[in-house]
Amino acid sequence: MAGLYLRHPASLAHDTGAHPERADRVRAVEATLAARDWLGWEVRDAPAATDDQLLRVHPPEHLERVAAACAAGRALDLDTPVVPDSWPAALHAAGGACALVDALCSGTADTGFAALRPPGHHCEPDRAMGFCLLSNAAVAARHALAAHGLERVVILDWDVHHGNGTQAAFYDSAEVLFVSLHQWPFYPGSGAAGETGTGAGEGYTLNLPQPAGSGPAEWLAALDGAALPAARHHRPQLILVSAGYDAHRADPLGGCRLETATYRELAERVAALGAELDAPVGALLEGGYDLDALAGSVAETMVGLTG
Ligand SMILES: [Zn+2]
Numbered sequence: 325m326a327g328l329y330l331r332h333p334a335s336l337a338h339d340t341g342a343h344p345e346r347a348d349r350v351r352a353v354e355a356t357l358a359a360r361d362w363l364g365w366e367v368r369d370a371p372a373a374t375d376d377q378l379l380r381v382h383p384p385e386h387l388e389r390v391a392a393a394c395a396a397g398r399a400l401d402l403d404t405p406v407v408p409d410s411w412p413a414a415l416h417a418a419g420g421a422c423a424l425v426d427a428l429c430s431g432t433a434d435t436g437f438a439a440l441r442p443p444g445h446h447c448e449p450d451r452a453m454g455f456c457l458l459s460n461a462a463v464a465a466r467h468a469l470a471a472h473g474l475e476r477v478v479i480l481d482w483d484v485h486h487g488n489g490t491q492a493a494f495y496d497s498a499e500v501l502f503v504s505l506h507q508w509p510f511y512p513g514s515g516a517a518g519e520t521g522t523g524a525g526e527g528y529t530l531n532l533p534q535p536a537g538s539g540p541a542e543w544l545a546a547l548d549g550a551a552l553p554a555a556r557h558h559r560p561q562l563i564l565v566s567a568g569y570d571a572h573r574a575d576p577l578g579g580c581r582l583e584t585a586t587y588r589e590l591a592e593r594v595a596a597l598g599a600e601l602d603a604p605v606g607a608l609l610e611g612g613y614d615l616d617a618l619a620g621s622v623a624e625t626m627v628g629l630t631g
Contacts (some may be wrong), residue, residue, distance in 0.1 A: 325630045327365035328433035329357070330420040335441045338413035340405040344577060344613040345442065345455040351424035353439055353609075356619035368421025370440055372412065374461060375531060377422050381459050381493050386450045390414070390457050400452040414457040421464035421564075421608050426428050428562060429472040430602035435595065435629040436606040437567070439622065441609040446508075446512060447488035454485070454512055455534055461566045461608055462493035465500050467571055468562050473622050475499060477554070478560040478603075480551060481506070482590060483568025483610040484545075484578035486515025486531070490566060495526040499560040503551045507571065508533030515579045530554050539581035543571065544589060552597050563598050563605045565591075569612025569621045577613050587621040591628025 331354070336347040357363065378387055393400055394411035417440035427433035444460030446453050461479050468474045479494075481487040481504040491514065494500040508515050508531075521529040532546045555563065569587065570578040589609070598605040607625060612618035 325434040327363065327626060327630050328424065328427050328436035329362060329365045330370040330419060330424055330436065330438040330440065331366045332370040332440055334409070334413040335415045337409035338407070339409065340411040340440055343405065346411065348615060349612065349618055350439060351442060352619040353622045354617040356623055358433045360623060363623065364486045366625065370416045370423055370438065373419035373422060374417040377463055377467055378384035378418060378458065378598065380470055381462045382449050391451050400457065402553050404453060404455055406457070408459065410442065411464060416440055416609050417442055417444065418458045418460045419462040422456060422467040422609070424606045425472065425562065426462045427466045428606050429468060429474070435604060437622070437626055437629070438606070438608045440609060443568070444608070444611050445481055445483060445490045446485070449487040449494040454488060457487045459493055459494040461564055464564055464608065465494070469499055471509070474561045476558055476560050478503065478555045478558055478563045480563065482571065483566055484571035484575065484580055485511050485568070485611065488512050488514040489546055489565055491519070491529055494525060495521055495529060496523040498528050499522050501528050501530070501555065501560065503530045503532070503554055505532050505534060505551060507536055507544055507578060510536070510579070535578065536579035537581065540583055543582060543586065547590060549592060552593060555597060556601065560601060560603045563594060565594060565605065565607040566610050567607040567625055569618045570612035571615060572612065572617040572621060574614040574617040575612065577611070584617060584624055585618040588624035588628040592631065595629050595631050
């Protein structure tokens with residue numbers, strides 16, 4: 325299978341000093357991949373997102389507010405410092421997510437991984453928070469629906485934190501099934517099992533909270549027993565993975581116990597479902613703050629995605 329790895333130098337310029345979500349994360353991933361000849365994947369620079377792409381999820385006021393905060397170097401919340409270079413980084417992170425969708429929907433890539441930062445899954449349509457400036461996965465899913473005519477997309481989020489931003493973007497929508505595995509209760513507080521969507525979106529949000537201390541057995545059981553059956557039932561034409569690595573046992577922020585090899589198993593199982601449904605699978609980098617665990621786990625994800 326042909327894999328596409330998307331990156332951009334802007335991801336390294338988003339430098340806010342001592343912070344867990346730092347440029348060395350991407351450097352660690354790329355050093356590991358370079359040493360493994362990029363696993364045979366094509367490496368391509370990500371474009372910046374267009375206004376049209378962003379405005380499908382975010383109101384213009386959000387874009388103006390975040391761009392102005394970056395220009396001023398004014399933090400978006402206590403966890404989310406920014407510098408002027410953060411805005412182009414965010415544009416390329418969202419644009420790379422859309423380029424991944426373009427490659428998968430046009431068939432120029434069988435699978436892909438967008439290793440860009442800042443991450444996106446905590447950013448709600450009108451609120452940047454939790455290291456996230458733009459809602460990358462939501463922008464990508466909306467792009468698949470609007471630009472490629474898809475009718476059903478699944479976003480599977482396996483970051484240790486609940487993807488409140490992605491959930492908010494599709495909470496009232498039946499087009500995108502949002503499925504999240506995460507530690508709970510935990511930051512950002514949302515993600516209880518009772519949060520299932522509203523209106524036309526009722527039943528199209530599936531939260532699978534996991535207790536602190538849970539490990540590979542619990543997470544894989546939730547994937548096999550609930551996440552994948554729900555995804556299969558939705559009959560997606562595209563599967564996006566919000567791929568965070570902070571449920572790794574070595575992660576300094578998370579409290580779960582996944583192993584590096586667990587990410588290969590997660591990716592293999594999602595890829596198998598995608599093959600069964602003829603739905604391509606692409607992954608977007610979210611969290612993951614232990615550099616060795618992150619780099620090894622991203623590589624194992626890529627191995628798992630290519631089957
Ligand atoms: Zn996280």
